[in-house]
Amino acid sequence: MKIESAEVLVSSPGRNFVTLRITTDDGYTGLGDATVNGRELAVASYLEDHVVPLLIGLDAHRIEDTWQYLYRGAYWRRGPITMAAIAAVDTALWDIKAKVAKMPLYQLLGGRSREGLLVYGHASGAELPELFDSIREHQEEGYRAIRVQTGVPGLPSVYGVASSANAQQGGMGVTTRYDHEPARPGERPVEESWDTRAYIRHIPTVFEAVRNEFGPELPLLHDAHHRLTPIEAAKVGKLLEPYDLFWLEDVTPAENQAALRRVREHTTTPLAIGEVFNTIYDYKDLFEEQLIDYVRSPITHAGGITALRRIFDYASVYQIKSGVHGPTDVSPVGLAAAIHLGIAIPNFGIQEYMKHSAATHEVFRTDFAFEDGMLKPGEAVGLGVEYDDEAGAGHAYSPAYLPVARLLDGSMHNW
Ligand code: KDG
Ligand code: MG
Numbered sequence: 216m217k218i219e220s221a222e223v224l225v226s227s228p229g230r231n232f233v234t235l236r237i238t239t240d241d242g243y244t245g246l247g248d249a250t251v252n253g254r255e256l257a258v259a260s261y262l263e264d265h266v267v268p269l270l271i272g273l274d275a276h277r278i279e280d281t282w283q284y285l286y287r288g289a290y291w292r293r294g295p296i297t298m299a300a301i302a303a304v305d306t307a308l309w310d311i312k313a314k315v316a317k318m319p320l321y322q323l324l325g326g327r328s329r330e331g332l333l334v335y336g337h338a339s340g341a342e343l344p345e346l347f348d349s350i351r352e353h354q355e356e357g358y359r360a361i362r363v364q365t366g367v368p369g370l371p372s373v374y375g376v377a378s379s380a381n382a383q384q385g386g387m388g389v390t391t392r393y394d395h396e397p398a399r400p401g402e403r404p405v406e407e408s409w410d411t412r413a414y415i416r417h418i419p420t421v422f423e424a425v426r427n428e429f430g431p432e433l434p435l436l437h438d439a440h441h442r443l444t445p446i447e448a449a450k451v452g453k454l455l456e457p458y459d460l461f462w463l464e465d466v467t468p469a470e471n472q473a474a475l476r477r478v479r480e481h482t483t484t485p486l487a488i489g490e491v492f493n494t495i496y497d498y499k500d501l502f503e504e505q506l507i508d509y510v511r512s513p514i515t516h517a518g519g520i521t522a523l524r525r526i527f528d529y530a531s532v533y534q535i536k537s538g539v540h541g542p543t544d545v546s547p548v549g550l551a552a553a554i555h556l557g558i559a560i561p562n563f564g565i566q567e568y569m570k571h572s573a574a575t576h577e578v579f580r581t582d583f584a585f586e587d588g589m590l591k592p593g594e595a596v597g598l599g600v601e602y603d604d605e606a607g608a609g610h611a612y613s614p615a616y617l618p619v620a621r622l623l624d625g626s627m628h629n630w
Contacts, residue, residue, distance in 0.1 A: 305519025331589025
């Protein structure tokens, strides 16, 4: 079964997505997600100009060999663009293999290990009353674990907090809240400000209020979004211990894996990291020294199903679990792949789930379901996602960027 063609489909139903569709000489098709938020055209070109020509004529069944061919063969290994391109090829080939086998993909990954994937949703509010409303809305929708992000006094806008502007952009007039859609349309990123001391003073008061209102049972998560130094991160972890977080995410920019040693020495708050990691090597010290509790890489940005399964197996040696990144910039194809992998692996932890807009679901027709706070794969063969060409073609690429962050004195900081 040879690869006959591969197309790069760029569509923007409210946000930009890059999708790879591989077709074999006997008519099977497979989909893969290659969306890199704010850098979509770079990965589209990488695929179109440098990967698609190499794929033509390859045996579509040789998934591992194709992975190695693209990873080792590039010479320039790793990096988000390369690994997203490889992920898209890998996912599309798994989709095809499962269609040929006439099975939903999870069956090829070992079959079900559980009934569904526990997910967490994003509640946010600039102030406590809006935050409480948002938590209640999520509970009413069935979410059983909730990420909590709030405004910080003195800062006009903060990562992860819904604003009416991004509610309109993401929701396309369909959903009223769209709490996490940070990429904003435009030719340049918007600028946000950041003040770590103000954040550290404020965040424990938020979790205290949330626990007082919602009780001790509800699993709560929080994302520090790469902004803290090791000692600041250690302090936040310690200050939040009384509120029993499910996890504290991206406390430091974890390119420096040693930073997590400092954090770990000081706090028992569970740590999740890795949404910007793209290879198993990024996790090496973190796993071997047991410095984290959850792995955040998504299939889309870490080289596909083949590579992420390897990362999870390595993590399992150290009792570290999955906590796959699932923002709206991972397309429904990337999410479906995460659901098939998550239902099968032994060390599943939790899955992030931001609902995609109705316009997105017109382009990507999915068969997974959200029930009882869990995502469940459907029984369609393959990934269970169909790409609607007509709907996709109706949404041309539109430039959009993630914000950048500056400290109050104007210095650039991590967003
Ligand atoms: O594209 C960047 C977003 O996906 C990222 O900011 C989301 O931190 C994020 C999260 O935890 O979902
Ligand atoms: Mg995050």
